[in-house]
Amino acid sequence: xxxxxxxxxxxxxxxxxxxxxxxxxxxxxxxxxxxxxxxxxxxxxxxxxxxxxxxxxxxxxxxxxxxxxxxxxxxxxxxxxxxxxxxxxxxxxxxxxxxxxxxxxxxxxxxxx
Amino acid sequence: xxxxxxxxxxxxxxxxxxxxxxxxxxxxxxxxxxxxxxxxxxxxxxxxxxxxxxxxxxxxxxxxxxxxxxxxxxxxxxxxxxxxxxxxxxxxxxxxxxxxxxxxxxxxxxxx
Numbered sequence: 001x002x003x004x005x006x007x008x009x010x011x012x013x014x015x016x017x018x019x020x021x022x023x024x025x026x027x028x029x030x031x032x033x034x035x036x037x038x039x040x041x042x043x044x045x046x047x048x049x050x051x052x053x054x055x056x057x058x059x060x061x062x063x064x065x066x067x068x069x070x071x072x073x074x075x076x077x078x079x080x081x082x083x084x085x086x087x088x089x090x091x092x093x094x095x096x097x098x099x100x101x102x103x104x105x106x107x108x109x110x111x112x113x
Numbered sequence: 114x115x116x117x118x119x120x121x122x123x124x125x126x127x128x129x130x131x132x133x134x135x136x137x138x139x140x141x142x143x144x145x146x147x148x149x150x151x152x153x154x155x156x157x158x159x160x161x162x163x164x165x166x167x168x169x170x171x172x173x174x175x176x177x178x179x180x181x182x183x184x185x186x187x188x189x190x191x192x193x194x195x196x197x198x199x200x201x202x203x204x205x206x207x208x209x210x211x212x213x214x215x216x217x218x219x220x221x222x223x224x225x
Contacts, residue, residue: 004155032212043117043203044156044216051212090155094212099146099169101205101214103155 002027002093006104013081014112021076021107023065023091033074034092034101035065044090050074086111115140117206117217125223126194134189134220138206144168145187146214147179148203156203162187163209191222199224 007022025031032051036044048059055067065076074091091104118137126132138145144163148156158171162181181187185206191198201221205214 034212036216043119043218044205046213046215049213092155096212099144099161099212100158100171101146101148101156102158103148105153105155 002031002095002102004091004093004102004104006089006091006107008107009105010108010110012110012112015083016080018079019077019081019085019109021089021091021109023074023076023104025072025074025091025093025102027072027093027095030096031093032096033065033067034094035063035074035076036090036092036103038088038090038106040087047076047089081109081111083111083113085109117204117215119202119204119217119220121220122218123221123223125225127225128194128196130194131190131192132194132222134191134202134204134222135186136189136204136206136217137186138204139215142206142208142215143185144207144209145181145185146205146207147187147189148205149173149198150201150203150219152200159189194224196224198222 005024013019034049035047037047050067058064092101120135146161147159150156160170165181176192178190201219203219204217207214
């Protein structure tokens, strides 16, 4: 079975500062990796995904994540955060041959003006 | 293009009762997965439906059951509700179970 660990439950950061949200996973097989964002009282929105190819993936709103197979990590980064980035962020993994998603417990990002 | 829709938005039930939650997948999608998200936790996989059959199931008791209709919409049924069933229930759809899943806004179930 797979498991996902998000090491930081809460991350406060000042506006326009850089941020990194950490995600590590464990799996005995090849996986796909995802970051989802959840705003209050809403469902999950796909932020970015790694399926294959380049290990650095980027979203349209400035976030990026890098797949590191040797460290089994998929950390999310943004060089300069905005107030609107305040939300809950979930890292998820699924087997390449499976259908089930495994989610971490989430990281609450709070951007301070 | 409508995304994933769920109904109702909120629901309050009493212990021991039964509940049915509904989900319509994104246009063009044929696979529906259900997740339970307890307060302060990540979503936990309940089961997935494809071609009107349960294809995979997570670690949930038989009180949780589902159905998929020919138009790909789906229902989640929970019997003999417990206080611990209070959670946000999320539906996600995909095409043939491919790994890009799109989530609905969820149904907030409160059991009193």
